[in-house]
Every structure is written in C-alpha cells, then in structure tokens.
Amino acid sequence: MNLNSALYTDLYQLAMGQAYFLKGKHKVSATFDYFFRKIPFEGGYVLFSGLEEVLDWLETVAFSEEDIAYLVAQGFNSDYIEYLKQFKFTGHIQSMDEGEVIFPFSPILTVTGSIIECQIIETFILNSLNFQSLIATKASRIRFIAGKDKSLAEFGLRRAQGFAGIQASRASYIGGFDYTSNVLAGKVFNIPVSGTMAHAYIQSYDDELTAFRDFAETRPVNCVLLVDTYDTLKRGVPNAIIVAKEMEARGEKLLGIRLDSGDLAYISKAARKQLDDAGLDYVKIAASNQLDEHVIRSLKEQEAQIDIYGVGTNLVVGKENAALDGVYKLCSFNDTPRIKISENLKKMNFPGKKQVYRYMNEDGLYIADAITLEHLDAPKSMAHPFETHKRMPIEYTSVRPLLHDVMRDGKRVRTKKPLSELIKIAEENLSKLPVEHKRFANPHVYKVGLSPELEQLRDQLKKDKLEA
Template identity: 45%
Template sequence: MDLQNLTLHTDKYQINMIYAHWKMNRHNNIRVFDAYFRKNPFQNGYSVFAGLERIIHYINALRFSEEDILYLKNQPENYDEGFLNELREMKFTGNIYSVAEGAIIFPNEPIIRVEARIFEAQLIETALLNFMNYQTLIATKASRIKHVAQDDMFFEFGTRRAQEADAAIWGSRAAYIAGFDGTSNMESGKRFGIPSIGTHAHSWVMDFESELEAFRAYANVFPDKTVLLVDTYDTLKSGLPNAIKVGKELEEKGYRLKGIRLDSGDLAYLSKKARKMLDQAGLDYVSIIASNDLDEHVILDLKFQGARIDSWGVGTQLITAADNPSLGGVYKLVARKDDDTYAPVIKISANPEKVTTPGFKTVYRIINKRTNKAIGDYIAFPEEKVKEAKQLNMFNPIHTYIQKTVTEFEAVEILQPIFQNGEQVYELPTLDEIRAFHNSQLDLFWEEYLRKLNPEHYLVVLSESVWKVKTDLMASKS
C-alpha cells in the first residue's frame, strides 16, 4: 500500500550534499541523525506521534528511477555519470529506530533515530520530516480537540479545505489515531478502514421545491441512516419542524431518524432548542450533530454554555492546523561512526533552544511503579543500562537546579527498531491497534499534563553522562 516512489521528494541541497560526499569518497561513512521537535504546538502540554507508516512505505520504495536520473542529468550542476550510476544502485541499507505511532511525545527528545551511510541518511531527511511533521501536527490537534469532550463522537470533515489529496487522506488517518471516530473522506475509508461518515449538503435541499420534499426523498433512500441538515432556510421555523415530520413518518415505517445536523448560527442556542423540540415530539433518541469551523476552543465554550450536541464534525481548523500550521520538527547530525565507536557532534547556536544534544542516544519513559504514571523521559547513552538502575537523578537540562531523585520506577525504552541493515523488522500494527495504543498512552499521564489550558510542564531530562558530553563539546567549540 502506498508504495509510490517518492525518492525525489527531497530538497536539492540534499542531492548536492550527497554528491559532494561522493566526490570526496565520504559517501559510505556511517552517520547518526536524530529527528525531533523543539516546541509543542497549540500551547499544548504534549504531542501525538504519527507518520511512521508512511515513512516505512517511503523507505521501502526508495529507488531512483531512470526518469529521476534523467531529470538529475539535466540539472545545471552537471553531476558526474559515476554519481548517477551510484544513485541507480542505491537502496536504504541503514538502521531506523522510532517511537510507535500514537505515542505521547515531548519536545527535544529523539522521536526517530537514523543510522546509515551519509549518502542515504542525508537523502531521506526532507521526506521523513514532511511526513512526521504534518501527521504529528494533525494527530496532536485531534487529540486536543477530543480531550475537551471525551464522551462525544468526533468526525473529520476537512477534505475540501486540506492542502491537496495526500494531506486530506493522511490527515484523516492521523485524526483517527488520536480519537476521532470517522471521516468524510472516502479514500481514507477505503485505504485505512476508517468509518466513513456522510449526510447531505444544502444543495440537496435547494434542488427540491420544498425542504420537506427534500427530507422525505433523502429518508426514502436511506431510511435507517437518515441524518438531516436543518439550516438551509430557517433552522427553528422550517428545518426542525420538517425533520420532526420526517422522523415521525420514519417511525410509522419501522425506522428511526438517526440525527439532525446544525451547520450555522448560534450552535448553543439552536442545539438546546432543537433538543427540546425533538424530545417533545418523542424523538429523544435523535442525535444532534454540529459542524461549522469548530475547534477545541469553540467546542469547549459550547460545552460551557450547555449546548446539547452529541457529535462534532470538525473540518478546516483540524486538517489545516489553522492556529499552528507547522510542527517545526528538525533532523540533526548527532554522531559520526568511526570503526565501532560513535564520536558525538554538536551544533552551537546563539539561540539556546537550537543547541543540539550530541551522541548516539536512546530515550526511556520513567514510570512510577506505585501509580503507573509517567514521571519523565530520560535521554541516555545505551551503555548506561538505565533499566537496571535502582535510582535516577533527573535534572532539568535548562534549569539544572530543578532536580528529582526517583526510585521504584520502570524504565521503558520508547525507541524501537524499524529497519535493521535496510530490512524492515517492525511489523506494522493495524490502525485500530495504533488507536488503542494511543488511548493507553493517555492513561500514563496525570491530567495536569493533558489539560487544554496551562498544562503542567512534563520533565524531559538528560542523563549526567549525556549532559557532560554536551557541556564539554560546547566548551570545546567556544
């Protein structure tokens, strides 16, 4: 599935760098890169990782076609024929480690680690970040929206406002991972098995002589799945009364009106009025669905106002991540492998948040054995044997005076092997398994870290060994 060749889905400077490495006979040197992000989007307290499945498909299909080679051959850089032949033979031969899709993740910790020839590791940067950044952004937004009304149903309605087809298709998958219950996008439904949801548009109503005639016609075609859009003309004077008439007519035929949808106006007021009218007509089982530029802020406010809405169709604000349209993930060189040793490297910046954390590292989630809640994430070198430790000193790498000593903990390594020596060793879970995993991840965290407003800062720390390597390298480069 989705084994489309996207090898040239990269930036030209990646091609130029691997060409320069080839010219200098450095292209087979093994290098280690970390992919991570620096800041949670939407002022959220956490993020939700998504995009791994597409990254896996991309790596498995990574080949330069003759069409790709011809395009490169015609570039003004005049790449050597030997380089182009190297590209013809290229396939991914390295190692990739990643957190699982649906995992709760935090800034400044490796989400994906790539260990490969610089020729390969440099090439895949752009696509890897593209898939990780977008899908993680949408999954995080969806989780944040779901969190403000956890018992309600949520549907992704954003296809027509997304940035082209791939964004719509993979964005709806990311939303489903994070708790949404369905999508209007039929391709996503077919490809991923996401429940597809749909009613009718205003044009359906406008194409008939009367609203009542339109409702009756629709109900006649879908008698057991009828959801009526009631705001084409006047919601309370026309739409609701006509929907109630059709609902009663369906009852007489042995069916039930499934729901009504509100797509404009004062949703709090209209939903309360609609609930009262439906209940008085004996249609208390009819669900009220709302759409119309919804996001977590609007939904939370509607809940505060007592809106009687059971299900939410969320479109533009979700699929475009309108209030924070970029995750800002980065891909940084952290180590050079020489023989069997890893030499750490660092990037220094005048902006402290842009100073990288050097070395071949892994990440442990530290979980309190008594509460089964996460205490913090611990970045360490693999040889430190964190799982066997009886005590950990966890200190904030920015504010080092903030320290916590933990005992009675379990250290769970969250980076797992995906590719080994170019071969996929990770068995892709089903989408429903990923979704269930995400729900189990939420259970690991106290509500203070998950809340929408002013979430508590979750601790992501460096081991003392990693911190020492980082400070020593910073000193040596100054």
C-alpha cells in the same frame, strides 16, 4: 505523480550527497535524530504520528529511470548518477511507537546509515512526521474536551492543504476521531466514513420537506438531515420530525439532524426539546461550523445538546500553528558524537547515539523522561537540559525505554501495525499522561532531562569546539 520517488527531497541533500560521494565519504556511518522544540497549540504534549507511512516509504524509495534522467539534466556527476541508480535505503531506524505521547528535545526517531542515505531521506521523514504528529495532536485535544461519549467526525477535505487531506484524515483517526468524510482515506486506511447532506441538495427541491423525504427513502440507515437551509427551528426541525415519524412507520430510525449555522448552543437545546417532545429522544444532534477544541469547550459549558461534532478546517490544517517544528540533526558521524554549536543552548543538539527512558509512578502515570546514551541503563537522576544548575533525583515505580528497533538494513523488523492498533496505543498513552499536561491553559511542563553521562558529553564537546 509518484510520491515514492527519492526526488521527494530537497536539492541540497543531493548536492551534499554528491560531495560525500566524490570525496569517498558516502559510506561513512552516521546517526541523525528527529526531534522537535516547541509544542503546538500552547499544549502540554504531542501525539506522535506518521511512523508507519515513513517505514512504507523507506521500504520502497528509489529513483525511477525518469528521475535519473531529470538528475542527469541537472548536471550531476555521472559516477554519482550511477550510484543513485541503485539507491535504496539500507539503514536502521529506531523509533518511539506511533501513538506515543512525546515531548520537546527527546529524540523521537533516529536514523543510522551511510551519511548519504541519511541525508536523502531526511526531507520525507520531516515532511511526514511533522504534519501527521501536528494533526494527531490537534485531534487528541478535541477528543479530550469532547469526552468519550461524543462522536467526532472529521470532514476537512475541502479546506485541507491539497493532497495533505488524505494524511490529515489518517492522523485525526489516530488522535481519537471516529469518522472521516474523506472517502479515499476511508478506503486506503480503513477508517469508518460518515456523511450527511449539503444545502445544495435541499435547494435543488422546491421545498425542504420533500427533499428530506426523498433523502430518507434512499438512505434508510445512517440518515442525517441538514435542518438549517431556511429556518432551523421553525421549518427544518419540524420537517425532520415529520420524516422521522414516517421512517418509524416503515420500521426505520432517523439517525440525526445537523446544525451548521447560528448559535449552536441555543439552537441545539431548542431542537433537542422539539425532538424530545415528539418522542424522538433517539434522534441525535450533529453540529458543525468552524469548530475546534475551544469552541467545543464553550458549547459544553453552555450545556449544548450536541451528540456528534463535525470538525473541518481547524483540525485538518492544525490551526493556529499549521506546522510542527521538528528537525533532523546529525548526532554521530563515523561513530563519533557530533554537536552543533550555538549561542543559544536550546539550538544545540544532544550528541551521540541515545536512548530515552520514561518513568512511571505507582499508578502507571507518566512522571518524567530521561535522555541518555544508548546501552546505558535508566539513570536515577537527571539534569535540566538547558538550565544546567538544575538537577533532580527521579522517584519512580517503573521505567521503560521508548526507542525501539523498527527497521534494520532497510527492512521492517516487525509487521506494520494496523491503524486499529495505533489508536489503542494512542489511547493508552494519553490515559497515562496526567491531566495537568492535557489542560489547555498553561499546561504543566512535563519533565525531560539528561543523564549525567549525556550532560557531560554535551558539555565536553561544546568546550572542545569552542576551544578549537
């Protein structure tokens, strides 16, 4: 299956494209904003991810001959089909950095191009950014609560939503995980891979000790033994200790044991004591079994003795939300700002081409973002985006624009950032976000406001439309 096909879209994009084309409007310039409305996980921020994948896709997206034949069979107009044969993305992308912390209603990425190309690429942009940002955010929450000294391994592929498992591993790594069990993602994205053993391996032997012994002999480095197949504390850990001592005699070191069931807090402390009493304080304890940020928080409160957390399902499907509600809205057409009217101010979009500024205090910590019109300087005061009577001056030490040119005329204007760099951007950003926005319960709402010029434009266009 060719995932770089321009058919990776919704049919209505192609139907609208045909209308634009046949009415001669398809070359008119448009700008769309990608933004989201609701932070998932009842959290205080989203970690932006997926940009580099989107840019890769945009650089090569096309309709293959097979795709064109399919569209002909769907009855599209033959002149339009000729246009689609030569379709490629030739527009401009402005975007926040992948790894930036982002907030509701700010444009995160904007696309400027002919209206027809903007529409055809919409679905992939939403599909990619919504999912990867969801998972990177979840991963960052788990890293936040686990702390910097713990190892985090993602191993959700078996419960991931089909092929999304590959993207989930990438996003988890950007969000702060150290390893993935997903070998294909490890290879494609150069993510460190890790793995232990399954119960089936133990069961294939008549006894656990021989199973451990054979495994350790064939895996002298990074050997982790799963100790809960029969009885963790009475058999599993004692057998692991025997094997660890045999490894010591060969000049090797057992990396760890893994707990996958039972009361992880109680068992990890008891196992730690057994290991320490045997002089094996270097042997790490890995734990898994339906973990998420809330379970890990509870384990830490109970002083569980866990060095490595293995997280699967809840991470890779982004529970409890499973989707970020990002949207893609027209804000300018033919260089004229556009607005969608709704009784609900939150369902309206901010018109015109825009810039977002981020304000920092004297410690470099983030204090607010202001959305304004492009080419304007950072405003000194801002209005609440929906409660229009609320205005505030912005007191800050430094400010920086968040939207940068990343693609012009369909080509990247900077080299593709490797994952190692995206991780650094994410870490840096998360470190500058005050902790009150990172806590799990009722996180402090980060302030995002409108410049006076943008607020005035929005209100004017709304008035014009309602009076029309």
